[in-house]
Amino acid sequence: MSVSAVLAQLMAQGQAEGADLATLRAIAEEAGELGASRALMRLGLDDSGAAKDMAELRELLGAWRDAKRSAWKAVIGWVARIGGAVLLAGLAARFGFWDWVK
CATH class of the missing domain: 1.20.5 (Single alpha-helices involved in coiled-coils or other helix-helix interfaces)
Known part of the structure; x- marks a missing residue:
C-alpha cells in the first residue's frame, strides 16, 4: 500500500x-x-544560506560533469591519434617506405 x-x-x-x-x-x-x-x-x-549552498553545489557538480566529459573526449581523441599513427607506421613498413626513403 x-x-x-x-x-x-x-x-x-x-x-x-x-x-x-x-x-x-x-x-x-x-x-x-x-x-x-x-x-x-x-x-x-x-539555515538561511542553505539555498545558496545548494546552488553552489549544483554548479560544482555541473562543472565536474563537464570536466569529466571533456577528459573522456580528450582520451578518445588521443587513442584515435595514436591508433592512426600506428596504422600509418605499419602501412609504411608493409609497403617498404623505409627502402624508398634511403
Whole structure:
C-alpha cells in the first residue's frame, strides 16, 4: 500500500470517528512540514544560506560533469591519434617506405 493511500485511509478513519476533514488535512500538512524540517536539519541545510549552498553545489557538480566529459573526449581523441599513427607506421613498413626513403 502506498504512502498516499495510507494517509487517505487514516484521514477517512479520522473523519469517521468525528474529526473534521479540514483538520485532518491540516494535521497531515503540518506533519509533512515537520518531517521535512527535521530532514533538512539533519542534513545541515536548515539555515538561511542553505539555498545558496545548494546552488553552489549544483554548479560544482555541473562543472565536474563537464570536466569529466571533456577528459573522456580528450582520451578518445588521443587513442584515435595514436591508433592512426600506428596504422600509418605499419602501412609504411608493409609497403617498404623505409627502402624508398634511403
